[in-house]
Amino acid sequence: xxxxxxxxxxxxxxxxxxxxxxxxxxxxxxxxxxxxxxxxxxxxxxxxxxxxxxxxxxxxxxxxxxxxxxxxxxxxxxxxxxxxxxxxxxxxxxxxxxxxxxxxxxxxxxxxxxxxxxxxxxxxxxxxxxxxxxxxxxxxxxxxxxxxxxxxxxxxxxxxxxxxxxxxxxxxxxxxxxxxxxxxxxxxxxxxxxxxxxxxxxxxxxxxxxxxxxxxxxxxxxxxxxxxxxxxx
Amino acid sequence: xxxxxxxxxxxxxxxxxxxxxxxxxxxxxxxxxxxxxxxxxxxxxxxxxxxxxxxxxxxxxxxxxxxxxxxxxxxxxxxxxxxxxxxxxxxxxxxxxxxxxxxxxxxxxxxxxxxxxxxxxxxxxxxxxxxxxxxxxxxxxxxxxxxxxxxxxxxxxxxxxxxxxxxxxxxxxxxxxxxxxxxxxxxxxxxxxxxxxxxxxxxxxxxxxxxxxxxxxxxxxxxxxxxxxxxxx
DNA sequence: CGAATATGATTGTAGGACAATTTTGACAGA
DNA sequence: TCTGTCAAAATTGTCCTACAATCATATTCG
Numbered sequence: 001x002x003x004x005x006x007x008x009x010x011x012x013x014x015x016x017x018x019x020x021x022x023x024x025x026x027x028x029x030x031x032x033x034x035x036x037x038x039x040x041x042x043x044x045x046x047x048x049x050x051x052x053x054x055x056x057x058x059x060x061x062x063x064x065x066x067x068x069x070x071x072x073x074x075x076x077x078x079x080x081x082x083x084x085x086x087x088x089x090x091x092x093x094x095x096x097x098x099x100x101x102x103x104x105x106x107x108x109x110x111x112x113x114x115x116x117x118x119x120x121x122x123x124x125x126x127x128x129x130x131x132x133x134x135x136x137x138x139x140x141x142x143x144x145x146x147x148x149x150x151x152x153x154x155x156x157x158x159x160x161x162x163x164x165x166x167x168x169x170x171x172x173x174x175x176x177x178x179x180x181x182x183x184x185x186x187x188x189x190x191x192x193x194x195x196x197x198x199x200x201x202x203x204x205x206x207x208x209x210x211x212x213x214x215x216x217x218x219x220x221x222x223x224x225x226x227x228x229x230x231x232x233x
Numbered sequence: 234x235x236x237x238x239x240x241x242x243x244x245x246x247x248x249x250x251x252x253x254x255x256x257x258x259x260x261x262x263x264x265x266x267x268x269x270x271x272x273x274x275x276x277x278x279x280x281x282x283x284x285x286x287x288x289x290x291x292x293x294x295x296x297x298x299x300x301x302x303x304x305x306x307x308x309x310x311x312x313x314x315x316x317x318x319x320x321x322x323x324x325x326x327x328x329x330x331x332x333x334x335x336x337x338x339x340x341x342x343x344x345x346x347x348x349x350x351x352x353x354x355x356x357x358x359x360x361x362x363x364x365x366x367x368x369x370x371x372x373x374x375x376x377x378x379x380x381x382x383x384x385x386x387x388x389x390x391x392x393x394x395x396x397x398x399x400x401x402x403x404x405x406x407x408x409x410x411x412x413x414x415x416x417x418x419x420x421x422x423x424x425x426x427x428x429x430x431x432x433x434x435x436x437x438x439x440x441x442x443x444x445x446x447x448x449x450x451x452x453x454x455x456x457x458x459x460x461x462x463x464x465x466x
Numbered sequence: 467c468g469a470a471t472a473t474g475a476t477t478g479t480a481g482g483a484c485a486a487t488t489t490t491g492a493c494a495g496a
Numbered sequence: 497t498c499t500g501t502c503a504a505a506a507t508t509g510t511c512c513t514a515c516a517a518t519c520a521t522a523t524t525c526g
Contacts, residue, residue, distance in 0.1 A: 287480090
């Protein structure tokens with residue numbers, strides 16, 4: 001039924017990108033559910049699967065562990081990270097201030113260069129239109145929305161910092177449970193945030209963003225224990 | 234004149250910590266000025282210097298690159314990171330909200346468990362005493378102060394996030410220019426922050442911390458171009 | 467059935483090999 | 497003296513092999 005889809009590395013690719021290739025393969029696999037949270041990643045299997053050396057795989061593991069995408073336990077190996085309820089709460093607290101900052105900066109800088117054009121272009125494609133939105137499309141819209149805000153904000157390090165917040169993991173872990181009402185709510189929030197940014201009102205933008213994330217956090221944290229990794233304390 | 238101080242790896246150390254050993258050696262070297270910002274790190278030199286394999290060194294490079302401590306350019310190698318003025322500003326913006334959050338959380342949780350005891354103990358050792366403080370002692374106090382606040386705040390991921398903010402780099406790059414007046418000012422700020430936290434006033438704590446960092450940022454950003462990496466745009 | 471043990475799998479680390487690429491240093495010409 | 501060119505040397509990226517330490521699993525024994 002299913003074709004053995006072996007992703008061998010395109011060998012005409014330039015030297016120097018092997019590790020990145022491995023990382024992307026793994027991230028992709030996580031996002032598409034091919035590697036489930038908690039699953040162990042065996043180095044040698046991956047070397048065969050992708051036709052790269054074990055050294056490159058290990059480097060990719062280190063990188064991803066530093067970014068919090070996997071857990072690396074000495075002598076035991078690497079597993080796709082799963083967040084506990086506590087960690088999820090901590091993560092949202094951080095996300096709230098970082099994305100709040102991003103929204104504030106975006107509102108401050110909406111009128112420099114072609115920021116307004118960029119933002120409006122994004123907003124035209126993700127603006128709520130009332131009709132039902134499939135989960136994976138919403139996820140895509142959501143990502144684009146948040147990334148554009150960070151981008152307009154103009155703080156490059158902030159982009160990295162937010163990227164390193166293991167959001168993909170959380171979304172995979174938790175996102176499939178999102179119901180239509182949540183999507184609806186999020187889209188409304190987005191509209192409020194977009195308004196504030198387009199108005200160039202930093203305070204209102206930051207607050208709207210923080211409210212948005214706090215709501216989302218409340219909903220996520222109300223999920224049953226089964227959605228989270230067991231607390232290990 | 235100078236003794237050839239070769240830090241060979243203590244071989245009775247348990248298996249599984251080689252990479253961490255390399256990282257620590259490098260971070261130490263950076264902090265102590267043995268590796269200057271901008272300096273290139275040659276893999277093979279390090280393998281000989283520390284008696285570890287090249288693979289381990291490469292893994293350490295990846296880790297540090299992910300943490301922003303070094304720049305890793307394909308085919309060219311690894312250099313100790315140097316921040317541009319722009320990056321420094323971006324960094325302070327992020328630090329302001331993250332440490333502001335830490336201070337807020339600390340004030341909220343100062344009365345749970347033995348947090349108050351821990352905080353007061355820290356504060357007894359770093360509290361300003363009026364007499365002149367050497368730069369490196371101040372740096373140590375400063376680190377302890379900020380880390381304790383994060384710790385009392387109780388958000389473990391926040392600790393990681395702040396650690397990954399390349400503060401060591403910035404301090405090395407910029408810190409040696411700190412004059413007594415800056416140290417004085419910082420110590421005053423610390424007292425204000427500590428008061429707010431001990432009073433359990435989250436809003437005041439966060440604001441005091443943010444003010445502290447904003448002042449520091451203003452001072453750092455007023456330094457001459459020579460303190461920063463050339464802007465590459 | 468539970469505990470001890472043997473067996474196999476996987477990791478951590480060292481080290482060699484070799485082509486791709488960059489850096490260095492020498493050299494000729496302006 | 498400066499500058500561009502080119503070969504030599506150094507360094508990187510990647511793969512490979514090897515082997516002990518450690519973990520996971522199956523098996524045997526009580």
